[in-house]
Amino acid sequence: MQWGSWAEFWAMGGYGLYVWGSFAVTLVCMAGEMTSLVLNERAAQTRNGEQA
Amino acid sequence: MKPRHKRFIAIAAALLALGGAVALVLNAFQSNLVFFFTPSQVASKEAPVGRSFRIGGLVQNDSVARDKDGVTVRFAVTDTAHTIPVVYRGILPDLFSEGKGVVAQGRLEADGIFRAEQVLAKHDENYMPPEAAEALEKAHGGKKK
Amino acid sequence: MSAINWFKYSSPHSFYPLAGRMVPWFLGAAALFGITGLYVAFFVAPTDFQQGESYRIIFIHVPAAWMSMFIYLVMAGWAGAGLVFNTRLSGMMARALAPTGAMFTFLALWTGALWGKPTWGTWWVWDARLTSELILLFLYIGFLSLTAAIEDDRRADRAGAVLALVGVVNIPIIYFSVVWWNTLHQGASVSLKSAPKMATTMLLGMLLLAVAFWLYSLAAAMLRVRSIIREREPRAAAED
Numbered sequence: 001m002q003w004g005s006w007a008e009f010w011a012m013g014g015y016g017l018y019v020w021g022s023f024a025v026t027l028v029c030m031a032g033e034m035t036s037l038v039l040n041e042r043a044a045q046t047r048n049g050e051q052a
Numbered sequence: 053m054k055p056r057h058k059r060f061i062a063i064a065a066a067l068l069a070l071g072g073a074v075a076l077v078l079n080a081f082q083s084n085l086v087f088f089f090t091p092s093q094v095a096s097k098e099a100p101v102g103r104s105f106r107i108g109g110l111v112q113n114d115s116v117a118r119d120k121d122g123v124t125v126r127f128a129v130t131d132t133a134h135t136i137p138v139v140y141r142g143i144l145p146d147l148f149s150e151g152k153g154v155v156a157q158g159r160l161e162a163d164g165i166f167r168a169e170q171v172l173a174k175h176d177e178n179y180m181p182p183e184a185a186e187a188l189e190k191a192h193g194g195k196k197k
Numbered sequence: 198m199s200a201i202n203w204f205k206y207s208s209p210h211s212f213y214p215l216a217g218r219m220v221p222w223f224l225g226a227a228a229l230f231g232i233t234g235l236y237v238a239f240f241v242a243p244t245d246f247q248q249g250e251s252y253r254i255i256f257i258h259v260p261a262a263w264m265s266m267f268i269y270l271v272m273a274g275w276a277g278a279g280l281v282f283n284t285r286l287s288g289m290m291a292r293a294l295a296p297t298g299a300m301f302t303f304l305a306l307w308t309g310a311l312w313g314k315p316t317w318g319t320w321w322v323w324d325a326r327l328t329s330e331l332i333l334l335f336l337y338i339g340f341l342s343l344t345a346a347i348e349d350d351r352r353a354d355r356a357g358a359v360l361a362l363v364g365v366v367n368i369p370i371i372y373f374s375v376v377w378w379n380t381l382h383q384g385a386s387v388s389l390k391s392a393p394k395m396a397t398t399m400l401l402g403m404l405l406l407a408v409a410f411w412l413y414s415l416a417a418a419m420l421r422v423r424s425i426i427r428e429r430e431p432r433a434a435a436e437d
Contacts, residue, residue, distance in 0.1 A: 002243065009239070013250035018315050022254045022308040026261070029300050030413060034224075037420040041220075044427055048435070065342045070360070073335040076328055087324045087379045108379060145318030147247065155381055172318045175247055177386040179255070179395040185246035 088155050091134040099160065107136060107166055108155040108174065116150055129154060129166070136160075140168040147173035209286050209426045210433035216419040223419065227412035234405030242398045254312040255399070259387075260407040262305035265333060266368050268298035268414060272340075273365045276358035286422075288354030289429070291361060292344055293422035297414050299337035305330060317381060325374035326382035329367055336364040350429055 003009040012019040088108030089099040099105050107129055115128035125144065128135045138156055148154060153174030158167045180188075206212045238256040245252040272294040279287030309327065310320045321327065340357050347353035375384045386394045393400050427434040 002240065012253065013244070015249065015251035015315055018251055018311040019253050022257050022311045025307055026257050026304050029304060033297065033300060033417060034413070034420075037417055037424070040424050041420055044424070044434070065346075069335045069339040069342060073332045073339070076332055076335075087322075087381065090379075145316070147316050148318075170319070172322070172381060173316065174381055175316060175383060177383040177394050178247070179245050179252060179386060179399050181243035181396060182246040184396060 090131045091129055091136045092131055094136050094160065094166075095134040101160070104157060104159055104169070106155055106157045107138070108153070109136075111148065111150045111152055111154050113150045127154075129156065136166050137164070138166045138168050138171075140171050142171070144171055145173040147175055149173075207284055207286055208433075209289065209430050212286055213423055213426050213434055216423050220416050220419050223412050223416035227409050227416060229409075230405050230412060231409035234402055234409055237398060237402035237405060242402050243396065245399075248316055251312060251315050252399075254308050256402050256406050258305060258308040258312060259403055260410045261301045261308065262330065263407055264410045264414060265298060265302035265305050265330070266371060267411075268294050268301065269333065269337070269361075270365070270368060272298060273361040276354075276361040279354055280358045280362075285351070285430075288351065288358065289422050289425045290418070291357065292354065293418045293425055294414075295337055295340050295344075295357075296421070297417045299334065299341065301410065301414075302330065302334040302337055306334065322381045324380040324382055325378040326371065326380050329371040329374050332367055333364075333371060336360070336367060340364075 010016055010020070088106035091107065091109050093099055094107055099107070109129040109131040112128040112130040112135055115126075117126050118124070119126065124139060124141050126137065126139050127150075128137050130136075138158075140156065140158075148171065153176065155172045155174050156166065156168040157170040157172075159169075160166050206215055234256065238253060242253070242256075244250055272291045275287045275290040275294070278284065279291065306327075309330075313322075314320050340360050343360055344353040344357040347356055374380060375382055387400065387403075395403070423434070
């Protein structure tokens with residue numbers, strides 16, 4: 001481990017806003033897209049299951 | 053809204069996006085294809101006169117000096133062949149340092165000094181830990197690139 | 198590879214279940230590479246001598262930029278195939294890829310801006326690299342808008358295909374922009390021709406996340422093409 005403390009980890013040498021702002025938006029976008037696709041798929045399976 | 057109206061709006065949006073892209077390309081071709089001029093180009097009068105342009109190169113070693121007012125900073129931009137003096141009032145980016153890349157936007161004044169409105173640091177594509185950088189510097193120690 | 202094998206899955210009906218079976222594997226693998234990559238990015242890769250901790254944005258920025266360009270090429274490939282072979286699935290695949298491609302283009306621009314501010318000193322410049330990547334975003338948005346606007350699916354696919362193919366020229370422009378023109382954006386740290394200009398652990402983290410993003414994109418495309426098949430050809434989507 002190279003971080004002296006969790007505080008240092010979140011601070012990212014003073015660049016915390018930029019680094020975490022990047023990772024957070026990325027996570028939100030990818031999780032959002034995948035969630036919406038999976039929910040759509042599950043709903044279709046349910047419909048299909050009811051018809052079968 | 054009628055389907056026909058929705059479709060019209062959607063097609064208009066698509067055309068707008070495409071038009072925006074084309075406009076950007078044309079704009080780029082007109083003035084920004086040359087993102088910055090080198091000091092040599094400025095010295096040989098290739099840079100535009102009387103309007104704002106960008107100059108890019110390295111910050112010449114031992115050229116950075118702050119005026120007594122604490123805000124104005126002077127330095128020189130070089131491409132090792134030619135050097136242009138620059139004066140700038142404002143905050144310099146973190147990565148601005150002597151021997152490193154810089155891109156300044158502003159005007160060349162009659163006195164031959166480039167009055168910068170914006171100074172950006174340009175870094176290279178190398179990524180390594182500080183120890184590796186120090187080792188590299190030691191290895192190149194006596195040799196001038 | 199007989200001709201029969203090659204075209205076996207080219208009908209929506211036969212591709213639908215195959216795509217469905219691939220999704221969990223792609224997602225699982227994406228998660229594995231993603232978690233490992235993030236671990237390397239934050240707990241193995243050291244700080245950078247020049248940019249400090251701000252360089253860690255590279256672990257998102259470069260994989261996203263690579264995906265933005267790669268997905269566009271694949272999308273244009275499917276679009277072209279659809280035009281040439283008149284295959285229904287090809288057009289569907291192009292439409293399935295576009296939203297994910299657009300997302301990664303946005304992420305490349307967003308993370309780039311957040312990286313540029315503390316390092317270069319600005320959120321944005323109109324240099325050739327940034328401008329051409331922005332144009333890529335416009336191309337994706339144009340493709341999505343145009344195909345959404347046309348009611349007939351096959352005609353929409355064909356119109357989108359033409360747009361996608363015309364835009365392909367932008368991809369080499371993006372890639373070579375830092376070579377052809379003076380740009381603020383620096384040159385390539387990683388290329389096929391020369392040794393990487395990155396420490397090994399930094400490069401490893403970047404590559405692991407690039408693979409993760411690629412696997413994610415495959416999963417997203419498979420899910421989305423199934424959704425498209427369900428919309429256009431409900432009988433093809435009926436499981437047996």
